[in-house]
Structures are given as C-alpha cells and as structure tokens.
Amino acid sequence: MSCVPRRPGAKEAGLPSGVVTFMFTDIVGSTRLWESEPQPMAAAMARHDALVEAAVTGAGGHLVRPRGEGDSRFAVFISARSALSAAADISLALQAEVWRTSCPVQVRTAVHSGEAEFRAGDYYGEVVNRCARLRGVAHPGQILVSAATAAVAGPVLPGELSLADLGVHRLKDLARSEHVFQLDHPGLVNTFPPLLSLDRARHNLPVQTSTFVGRQEEVRALTTAVRENRLVTLTGFGGMGKTRLALHVGAELAKGPDGDVWFVDLSGVDDPASVPARIAQALDVRLGADEPTDALVAALRDQPTLLILDNLEQILECSPFVAALLAAVEPLRILATSRQALRVRGERQFLLLPMPSPEPGETLETISTFDAVRLFLDRAVSVRPEFTITAANASAVAAICGRLDGQPLALELAAARMKMLTVDELTHRLDAGLQILGGGSRDIPERHRTLRATIAWSVDALDAEERELLAAMSILSAVADFDLVEAIAGADLDAFAALESLVEKSLVRPVDGERTGYALLVSIRLYAAELLTDDSRRGYRDRHADYLTRRLRELAQASVVSDQVAFVIGQLDHLRAAIAHRRALGPPAAEIALLAGIEGFMVRLGYASEYLSISEHVLALDARPDDRVTILAARMTARLNLGLGVDPAEQTALRLSAGQCSDPMNRAIGLVMLLATTQTASEFSAAHDDVDDALALLDGAQLLECQLGRDSLTARCLRFADPPRAMDAALALLEAEPGLGYADVGRIRLAALLLDAGRGAEALDVTVPLAGATLSFSPEWQTRALCVRAEALHAVGDLDAAMHLAATAFHREIEEDQTPNEAAQVLADLHRVRGELAEALAALDRADGQMPRPLGVVGAANLWRRAVLLRRLGRADQRSADLEHAIDLFLAEPLYGVRDLLACAVETAVRIVQKQPADAARLLGWVDANRRDWVLPFGMEEEIQPLAARLLPSWQAEYDNNRRGDPYPARPLTVSPQPPLRVAPHQVDAASAQVDAQGLGGAV
Incomplete structure (x- = not known):
C-alpha cells in the first residue's frame, strides 16, 4: 500500500469529472476600460462577476479558478445543454444591464465538450486549449459552440436557443480544424462579421505542436509595432523565443484585416544572394527569367502582406535587398528575426528579453x-x-x-x-x-x-577583441556600468567598440537605470568563463577590485555623503565579489581598504549583519589605525542597529586606534562612536568633551557629518539620564540638510523623548513628516519611524491606527530579515492594552526567534516583557529566567537601559511581594529613588500604586532605607540569588551615585 498521499481529484474538489462541457468568457476591450475608467470599470467588473456567477450556478455549473487571462471566466458543466443555457443567460443579462462605463460590457463566449485532465484544482489538456482558442476567434457578444458540444447537446435545444453552422475554421496553435457553430437567441444580436480565424487571410504559418506560453505583453507590443512600422527587426540572443513569438504575432495578424502572412525560414541559408529565391519559394512565386526582385514586386504589389523573415543573423548582407523590396512594394511589411539589427533606414528594433522569473522568497x-x-x-x-x-x-x-x-x-x-x-x-x-x-x-x-551549441555559434563568430571583452565580463555576477567594464578590460582594449558590437549581437544586454548598465545571461557568462585561464581570471578580478577601491577613495576625499551612499548602493554586489576575491587571494591590505571604504554605508543600507560577518576576521589582520577605526566604527554602528550589546574588546581596540589615527576625521569618527560605550552620565560628558576637541580640527562636510553623529548618539545615550540635554541634541538634528537623513533621525529621537515625558500629542505632531519620509539611512530607521508614530498614536488614543502601523513595521522587519524586537514590543504593548495577551506574547516570541545573539538592550527589553505576559497569563514559572537575564543585560548598558531596568525591578517586586514583602518594599524604594519624569513602559507604571498600597506603611522602614542616592545607577548592580535584598549607603560623586542592590532579581 502506497504511503504517498493521493492528489485530490475533481470530485474531491467538488468539480465534475469525465466528459464535461467547458465555457470560456472574456470581456472585449477591458484593458482600455481599466486604463481610462478604473473606478467605473471596478464597479462594472463586480456586477459582471455577480451576473456570470448567478447564470453558471443557476444552470448547475461550477466556476473554476481564474486562468490568469485578464477578465476571463472559466466554468464547467455536466450537461452541455445547461452550458448553452448559461451562455445565453449571461449575454442576455449583460445586454439588459445599464452600465456606467463609456461602452457596455460585452463578452465573447466559447462552449466545448470533452474529457480533460484535472490536477491541482484546475483542468488541463487539449480540450481546455481548444475552448480557449475557439473563444479567441469570436466577436463581442458572440457565442461559439464546437461540433463536440453540438453533438452532445442534440438537435433540439432548450427554450428559444438554436445553432447556426459557421463552417470549418483553423484555430491558432491547433493542428486540427474545428467545425464551428453559433448559438442564437431571439433576444440577442445574431449577425456578426466573419470569424477571426486563420482562414481569413492567406498564409503558410506552420502548425505549432506545443502551446504558446506567456509573452502576452510582448505579443501586444510587437503586434502594434508591426502595424505601425513597415520593417520591424525582432532581436535577442539565440534561444530567446524570437521565431515562436514572430509566428504567434503572425497568427494574430492573419485573423484580422492586415492581409496575407508568409513565413520564410532562412535558418539554413548562408548565401545572401539566395534570399529572394527562398522568399519566392515560400510565396509560391515562379521567378522564371525575371530578376528575383521584379518577380516578387509583381506578386506582392496588389495585396497587403506581412513577410516574416526568420533567422537573418548569418546573412545580414541581404539587408540592401530587404530595403529595396520595401521601397518598391508599398503594401508590404516585414517582420525579421535576428540576433542583431539589419541597420537599414526605417527599421524599428524590438529587443526580446528573458521571461520574468520569480525572486527568492516568492510565495x-x-x-x-x-x-x-x-x-x-x-x-x-x-x-x-x-x-x-x-x-x-x-x-x-x-x-x-x-x-x-x-x-x-x-x-x-x-x-x-x-x-x-x-x-x-x-x-x-x-x-x-x-x-x-x-x-x-x-x-x-x-x-x-x-544551449552550449547555441552560445558557441555566436561566440565563434566574434573577433579577437570581442571575445576578449566577453571573457573579461564573465567575472561580473551583476550589472556593470561602462566605467567598470572599461576598467576590467584594460587600457589595451577598445572597450567601447567591442561592447557596442557585443550588444548589437545580443551577447550583452543593456539594462536601463540612472546609468546604462550591461549584463550577461548566466548561460553566456558560464560559457565565456571557460575561455579564461587562471592567470587571466585573477588579472580581471584584480582590476575589478582595484577600480572599486579607487572610486571609494576618490569619493571619500570629495566628502559628499550622498555620492558615497549612491555608489555603494549601485555597486553593492560588485563590492561583495571584490571583498571575497581579496579575502581569498589577498593581499590583506587590499581587503582592508575595501572594507574601510564601504564602512558605515553598508550598515546604513540595512546590511548590518552581513557587514559584521564579512569584517570580523579583518580585526586580526595588521591594519593601519585609520582603516581599523573606520571598520570598528562601522561594526559598532551595526551592533547598535541590530540591538546587540557593545563588544568590550572592540571598544578597547577602537579607543586605542582612535588615539593613533593620522587623519583627524578618522580620529573624530572613532571618538564619536565611543560615546555609545559610556556607562554613566559623567563618563559620557568626558567622552563628549574629547569629541568636541577632535571636531575643532575639522571643517566643512567632515565637521558636519561628525557633529550629526555626535548629536544622534547624545539624543540616544542621554535619553533617560539627561532628557533636556538629549532633547537639545535631537532639535539640533532637525536642522540638518534633508538629504542626509539626520533630520528624520532627529524627529524619531525627539518623538521618543516627548513620549517618555507623556507628551503624546506633541510627539504625534513631530512624527507627521515621517509618514512620507524615505530615510536615506537604513531600513531599520524606516521601521523605527513607523514604530514611533504608532506609539504616538497610541498615546493620543487612536489604537486602530497605531495597531496598523505597528503591524506594518513588524511584518516588514520579519520579511526583510531585520531585527524585529522594537516593532514587536510596540505591537505587543498594543495587544496588551486591548487585552490580547496571547497575541502579544506571540509577537514577542516571533521576534525572539529572529533576534541575533548575543542579545543587547533591545533584546533584553523583549525578554522582560515576555516575563510580564507569562505572569499575567498564569504561567509565571515559564521562562522565569528571562527576567534575570534581562537585568544582567541592562546592567551591561546602564546609561541607556535604566528605564527598562527599573521596570524589571517592579516586575520582580510584584512576583515576590507575597512571600518576601520586605524585599519587595526595598525594591520599590529603589525604583522610586531612581525614577524621573518619564513613564515606565509596558504598563509597569500601573503596577506601582497597588504595590505601594500593599506594602506601605507595613514595610515603610525597608522602603525608606532604599530611597537614597542619585536617580541613576552609576555602575552595574550586583545580582545574587540570596540572601534577601540588602542596601548599604555608597559614596556619591558629583554626577551620580553608586547603588548596590544585592539580590535584585534573585527571587525571580
């Protein structure tokens, strides 16, 4: 017995099987209506769908899932007579409807019977294809019926229905012709022009034995181009489907009033002089003693004709004859296929690109x-x-x-x-x-x-310089602009002429953008790579890396941040390849120069984790202090963006390297980033003074960049220790030039400070410009903007709008593989306020699974919130160690983590109040001593009053004993599981007190 699950058949899916009758409908002219009248068309489509569904289900039929063909509908019936009744009912209902579009909604309909294959919830096979092709030759309002359906339905049809014999017709892509009938009804229009079948014009189009798939946009565009231009050359690399597309367009044109269509296969011709004879053979024209051109002119001059000249690339010398024939025969049009253009006057080129393919991660x-x-x-x-x-x-x-x-x-x-x-x-x-x-x-x-033969055919025809450039470009795994192509080609090669020829021969494809780029298909790149020796491959890769390093150095010297960011964005894939090459083959100094050159720009673009990964081993290499500072500063920025803690070893290395820098700018950058590693307000002030001394040696763009970085870190680090000073720094950021992105960062910092102070309405006003901000820094800042706006909306009571923004930020971070903790915390808090504790916990759990390790303060903020939710859900013992772990993490960054640390202390007191009330009172006293005007997050402020009412005045002495010292802990608090919490007085300096809360969290 097979263990493989059987795929559901038609009956399991609720659809009929065996011999059935299909009905295909399609709205005529819907594309134009959607473009010109989108709103009326949307209403019309809703009404159309309702009428079709009513008619189909009323006749006992079933609608099958959409076929992906515009506004078509596909239905299946057990009874052929029921299908005919439904088809007539649909046309009658549509005809009776009053439409608000500029023209009434009309459908063309086809009905055909037979046995089709059912799989994956849909029908497949020749029967389905024939029904679709039959619909394609109908006119608006016309219902066509196949001979099979006519036979099954019988001679007497229901009601006033009847069949009119339209004869036998050839259908596109089908080898067997179809005997076609028209379904008539007294209430419908029954007179139509001749069917749009292949029999309307003379042609010699070969019957296709496989279906034509996709390329609908190309079909429409190429059909229009052929109608509007007398010579169209369809170009593209071999195997791109030029011949098949040309034949399909020819079949489309043969159905209309465009004249005869003749296909001329020139793939086996290698003598340009033989082309007239091949065309004459296809048209069945006898040349006799006349000049070939004269005989063809005489045969073609009286009838509109389309010639499809297929595979001209090996006989391009026939171009003058093609031009002369067009000049002599006015009603003639030519559609040529070739790997390169003919280069004659009046030629319209139509480049056929690869089919669209899904990106990784598509559903x-x-x-x-x-x-x-x-x-x-x-x-x-x-x-x-x-x-x-x-x-x-x-x-x-x-x-x-x-x-x-x-x-x-x-x-x-x-x-x-x-x-x-x-x-x-x-x-x-x-x-x-x-x-x-x-x-x-x-x-x-x-x-x-x-495929190798297809590529070899084209490569063998190249000259030496073209082949050399193709081989050089094989090292490129991404689109490259001309400057990069020229750099890897070397000074001895005329890169422009060779590249122009490769583009013309469809071996290299141009890619539109701010600057034109150039790319190879993967198959061509792999083949061309086989032309390389190990030495030539390394030489090209060295030139590639050298060019990128040189450009990064030039841009750094120009000090235009926007240009540097744009370059890294445009060359990111090339930079990755160059770094990997230098890592593998060296020299180390060249790899260090690349990593120092991209420094924080890669982090700003949202690749913080990747930068940490690719730069880690460089820390062990012997680098110049200036390079080491830029790499360490970028790594510290990456860690902050990811919510990771400060690495003490890197902090020490950064401090040492900053003191050894020869470039004042690099020294200033290092000192600015060291602000993020300070532990106390007084330590921050001292480090800030060092930064100001370093900035005194700078001017212009360098000074501005370092000042903005300093102010951003000041607003972050002093958010809880010195809110007024942090607010001044945030306000300074607002004055920055918009293109640098710091003004938006300032708004985010300022809004957070206002929210801390309970000034929600002001925070919301500050975040208004963030609604449309692009934030030229990293994607993390874009989601951070959504989060702070959600918090501001929450503060003013608009929970629905807040929930929408928080959910958007959360899902964006998940999908973009960012660090989703901040968005998860905002979303969880909104769920908590709405009483949706399980949903809040699920958001935090999902974020924790995507959080990089080791955790920092952002991850710690997630941990204690989960502990709160588990307690409120009656599961306090589950993951109870998270609370103690969070405390340890906050103690590692007390300057920024103090507010969450106090919230952890409140949660600890709530948990131990019943069994250890004295310790709980001491914790409450410590929290009250260290609180400022800001509000504790995640509803912990609401826990304090009932906690105090339960403990005081019974435990007043314990509470009072711990309400001492500066409202900011100056050094890590000692955490020990036992004995019960004891607090001793400590020496206080001018800026902060040192508090030792033994046992904090120990009873968790």
Missing part, C-alpha cells in the same frame, strides 16, 4: 504567475504528466527559472530532463554547468539542440 501563489515558471511547468508536464508545483518544490522551481535567467530555450531543455530527474536533482546538476541542457525535441534546429 507558492505568486510563483505560478511568472512566465518563466508557466513555460517550465507546461513543458515539464509534457514529459511528466503528474508533475505540479507544490509548497515542497516551489522554491526549487523558482531557483531553476532564475538560474536560467528566464531564457525559453534553456527552460525547455531543462524541463525535458524532468522525465528522469526531480526538480531538486535538476537544480544540483544545473549548478554543475550547462552540460545537462542538451537534447530536447528532435525538431529543434541543430544549433539549438543544446
């Missing part, structure tokens, strides 16, 4: 909407009928399509291997190279039988 529902996936699935099913895309194999299918760059030939060759391999096995073999992509259908042209 199962969205993956199947990509053309590349649809093509792979269609061809895979042809050799393995049971194959379907599931949650288990979706990521592998997406990887295959991305690995092959959405190249149709490569996808078809890969799908052919599905007869022997699973998708996972195919993925592993593709990683090994292109050899797996061979074979395929025997009717594929020989040069397309393997």
